[in-house]
Structure formats: C-alpha cells, structure tokens
Amino acid sequence: MSNSLKSPLNIIFAGTPDFAAQHLLALIKSDHNIVAVYCPPDKPAGRGKKLTACATKLLALEHNIPVEQPINFKAVNDQQKLTQYNADVMVVVAYGLLLPEVILNAPRLGCINVHGSLLPEWRGAAPIQRSLEAGDEKTGVTIMQMDKGLDTGDMILTAECIIEHTDTSASIYEKLALLGPTALVDTLALMAQDNYNANEQNTSQDDSLATYAHKLDKSEAELDWQLSACELDRKIRAYIPWPVAQFTFTESNTVNKQHKIRIWQASIQESDSEKPIGTIISANKSGIVVATANGAICLETLQLPGKKALPVKDILNGRADWFKVGANINGIVD
Incomplete structure (x- = not known):
C-alpha cells in the first residue's frame, strides 16, 4: 500500500x-x-x-x-x-x-x-x-x-x-x-x-x-399455504435455524389432537395439478408434495414434536397415515 x-x-x-x-x-x-x-x-x-x-x-x-x-x-x-x-x-x-x-x-x-x-x-x-x-x-x-x-x-x-x-x-x-x-x-x-x-x-x-x-417473531413460523410455492420456499429457508417454518397437523381420530411439524428442508416442485390449495399431491420417499396458490412445494425433511429432524421417507415409515394423497396437509384425517 x-x-x-x-x-x-x-x-x-x-x-x-x-x-x-x-x-x-x-x-x-x-x-x-x-x-x-x-x-x-x-x-x-x-x-x-x-x-x-x-x-x-x-x-x-x-x-x-x-x-x-x-x-x-x-x-x-x-x-x-x-x-x-x-x-x-x-x-x-x-x-x-x-x-x-x-x-x-x-x-x-x-x-x-x-x-x-x-x-x-x-x-x-x-x-x-x-x-x-x-x-x-x-x-x-x-x-x-x-x-x-x-x-x-x-x-x-x-x-x-x-x-x-x-x-x-x-x-x-x-x-x-x-x-x-x-x-x-x-x-x-x-x-x-x-x-x-x-x-x-x-x-x-x-x-x-x-x-x-423487522425482528423475527415466532408467530411468523406458521406457514400459510395460500402463498405461492416460491414464497413458501423462501420463508422455509429464511427461518432456518430460527424460528423454523412449521405447520399444524390435526388428527381427527384423537379428538382433533394437534401437532406442530417443523420443516427443515423443502424445494419448489413443478406441478400442473388443479388440486385445492394445501392438498397433498404425492407422498413418497422423495418427499411430500403440497399444492400451493401457485405451483407446489416438496417437503423433504420434517421434525415431529419431540423428535429429531428426519428425511420424509423415514417419517412416512411411521406416519404414512398422516400424509395421505388427496388429504389436506393440515389434516384432518380419518
């Protein structure tokens, strides 16, 4: 210098x-x-x-x-x-x-x-x-x-x-x-x-x-499926490692018991599905694909309450009944 x-x-x-x-x-x-x-x-x-x-x-x-x-x-x-x-x-x-x-x-x-x-x-x-x-x-x-x-x-x-x-x-x-x-x-x-x-x-x-x-607030973590796949993907990535994006799943067969499920990894999925917003389009080892207001998003790594984050293929091994094709991502399932 x-x-x-x-x-x-x-x-x-x-x-x-x-x-x-x-x-x-x-x-x-x-x-x-x-x-x-x-x-x-x-x-x-x-x-x-x-x-x-x-x-x-x-x-x-x-x-x-x-x-x-x-x-x-x-x-x-x-x-x-x-x-x-x-x-x-x-x-x-x-x-x-x-x-x-x-x-x-x-x-x-x-x-x-x-x-x-x-x-x-x-x-x-x-x-x-x-x-x-x-x-x-x-x-x-x-x-x-x-x-x-x-x-x-x-x-x-x-x-x-x-x-x-x-x-x-x-x-x-x-x-x-x-x-x-x-x-x-x-x-x-x-x-x-x-x-x-x-x-x-x-x-x-x-x-x-x-x-x-603005400072992040925990209330922002709850995802709104009315948003586009692109917006949801950005929120999921923005909220890692805190507060971590989540959705509330409701079981009807246990008096509407609710579970906060965190999303640690997801990706935008090309889709021409005309299913209602929040509908599960597919659920397999690659992920759970959900219809949004514009496009679809594939949930790849989830964390159930009290558990560690796992790839969706492992989640489905124990909870496939929660994520049936055609059901709403938030429940309620019979």
Missing part, C-alpha cells in the same frame, strides 16, 4: 455471539491492538440456568484482553471507563446494546459497525432473514460509520456474496462470517492511513432506497 499507515490502531471491540467472535479473532491476528472487549453481562443458560459467558468474552479472556460488561451506557462511570481506554476506534459487531452519542463520539475515529446487508437495504435486526425472504439475488456486509440513527451511517466499505437458491439463513450467516472479518481488517487499514478523511472517502446512504428488516 503506497499510503503511509498510522498502524497499529488501538481498538475497543464490542460484540456478543460467535459471528462477532470471528471478527474479533481476525483483529487479534492483525497488527492492531485490542485494548478492551465489551459484551453484555453473562446470562443464565441450560437446564441449571448457570451464568454463561458469550463467545466474544471467552475469546477475549483466552487472549488476556480486558473485558467490560455494562448493562447499558447510561451510567456516567461506564461512559468514563470506556473513554479511559483512549481508543482510536470502536468496532461493533452484533453487540445488542444501543450506543448513546457520547459513546459514538468517544474514540478518535468514532465507532464502526459490521452490518449483515448491503445498506441501505435491510437496516435493522434481521437483515439476513429478510433478504432471503424477499428473494434477493445477493447480500453481503457493509462496514459503516455509526451515528445515532438505526444503521443509517456513512458506508466505508462493502463486500458482496451471491444468494444461491439452496441458501438458508444459516448458510448465509456462515458466508458473511467469512466475508466480514476480511472487510473489517481492510476497513481498518483504510482508517489507519495518514490521509484518511471520513467526510471525503465514505459514502452516504440513499435513504430513499432504504428497507427495514
């Missing part, structure tokens, strides 16, 4: 899950100095509700990096503590806490965020899921300068990846977990240059192109 560098930078890192920890690891391996790691307080987990540290904290402790866990940044003491680290920049990745303006302005170069979309599309809490659900052809990560708005800051660098027709939120998450750390290190290299000028080099977002990625 021809430009001289003001490297290494002193960095505060703020993040929580494994996705954040992968970015922290990239910074640990870089020439920069991690002066502190911020993450939320430990939370109860498991049957014993034992207080458990997040992935980012565990990685920080492994590398002897100071860890701070404020509940929020409303307390003046917490604000002053962060300022005392005298960081050049604060890197925020899936942290989960809102940062007040006093924190955003504390580091010399402010705070930057790794966001899982190509801004200004899909600002908000669930960018990966909403991008898949909408049928986008590509996604990526945006490294942006944080401001007091929700994902509205100027963009420093972006990295793109194609969304394949088989991608789930889980697989996109993995792709972005590879893209993001590299983009972050490249961004910090830009920011470390003597001639770095955020006002001149960063790109403002076009608010007229903005879309909002």
Whole structure:
C-alpha cells in the first residue's frame, strides 16, 4: 500500500455471539491492538440456568484482553471507563446494546459497525432473514460509520456474496462470517492511513432506497399455504435455524389432537395439478408434495414434536397415515 499507515490502531471491540467472535479473532491476528472487549453481562443458560459467558468474552479472556460488561451506557462511570481506554476506534459487531452519542463520539475515529446487508437495504435486526425472504439475488456486509440513527451511517466499505437458491439463513450467516472479518481488517487499514478523511472517502446512504428488516417473531413460523410455492420456499429457508417454518397437523381420530411439524428442508416442485390449495399431491420417499396458490412445494425433511429432524421417507415409515394423497396437509384425517 503506497499510503503511509498510522498502524497499529488501538481498538475497543464490542460484540456478543460467535459471528462477532470471528471478527474479533481476525483483529487479534492483525497488527492492531485490542485494548478492551465489551459484551453484555453473562446470562443464565441450560437446564441449571448457570451464568454463561458469550463467545466474544471467552475469546477475549483466552487472549488476556480486558473485558467490560455494562448493562447499558447510561451510567456516567461506564461512559468514563470506556473513554479511559483512549481508543482510536470502536468496532461493533452484533453487540445488542444501543450506543448513546457520547459513546459514538468517544474514540478518535468514532465507532464502526459490521452490518449483515448491503445498506441501505435491510437496516435493522434481521437483515439476513429478510433478504432471503424477499428473494434477493445477493447480500453481503457493509462496514459503516455509526451515528445515532438505526444503521443509517456513512458506508466505508462493502463486500458482496451471491444468494444461491439452496441458501438458508444459516448458510448465509456462515458466508458473511467469512466475508466480514476480511472487510473489517481492510476497513481498518483504510482508517489507519495518514490521509484518511471520513467526510471525503465514505459514502452516504440513499435513504430513499432504504428497507427495514423487522425482528423475527415466532408467530411468523406458521406457514400459510395460500402463498405461492416460491414464497413458501423462501420463508422455509429464511427461518432456518430460527424460528423454523412449521405447520399444524390435526388428527381427527384423537379428538382433533394437534401437532406442530417443523420443516427443515423443502424445494419448489413443478406441478400442473388443479388440486385445492394445501392438498397433498404425492407422498413418497422423495418427499411430500403440497399444492400451493401457485405451483407446489416438496417437503423433504420434517421434525415431529419431540423428535429429531428426519428425511420424509423415514417419517412416512411411521406416519404414512398422516400424509395421505388427496388429504389436506393440515389434516384432518380419518
């Protein structure tokens, strides 16, 4: 690189899950100095509700990096503590806490965020899921300068990846977990240059192109067979690994007992069937094909209540009576 560098930078890192920890690891391996790691307080987990540290904290402790866990940044003491680290920049990745303006302005170069979309599309809490659900052809990560708005800051660098027709939120998450750390290190290299000028080099977002990625809710998991096969397929893939798309099956021969059946894998099926929406067109080892408002969808891997996810051929071995050709996918069967 021809430009001289003001490297290494002193960095505060703020993040929580494994996705954040992968970015922290990239910074640990870089020439920069991690002066502190911020993450939320430990939370109860498991049957014993034992207080458990997040992935980012565990990685920080492994590398002897100071860890701070404020509940929020409303307390003046917490604000002053962060300022005392005298960081050049604060890197925020899936942290989960809102940062007040006093924190955003504390580091010399402010705070930057790794966001899982190509801004200004899909600002908000669930960018990966909403991008898949909408049928986008590509996604990526945006490294942006944080401001007091929700994902509205100027963009420093972006990295793109194609969304394949088989991608789930889980697989996109993995792709972005590879893209993001590299983009972050490249961004910090830009920011470390003597001639770095955020006002001149960063790109403002076009608010007229903005879309909002609302947080996922469990209620969205229940599929509506009135949608097209294409829409259902996108939802199924978007809701893996959470909340996982499902349908409610009703048995008439047990006083209308209901079962929530999760769908872990499905595919769009070409069909010229004129069967009513929700009708099972075929059920064999390849899958259960269901008529939709437009086309059909083949359910390939299902999870019955209290059981592990299994290929449909194994489900049919024990529950073929639930999925008879000509019946409605939601029951009721005699």
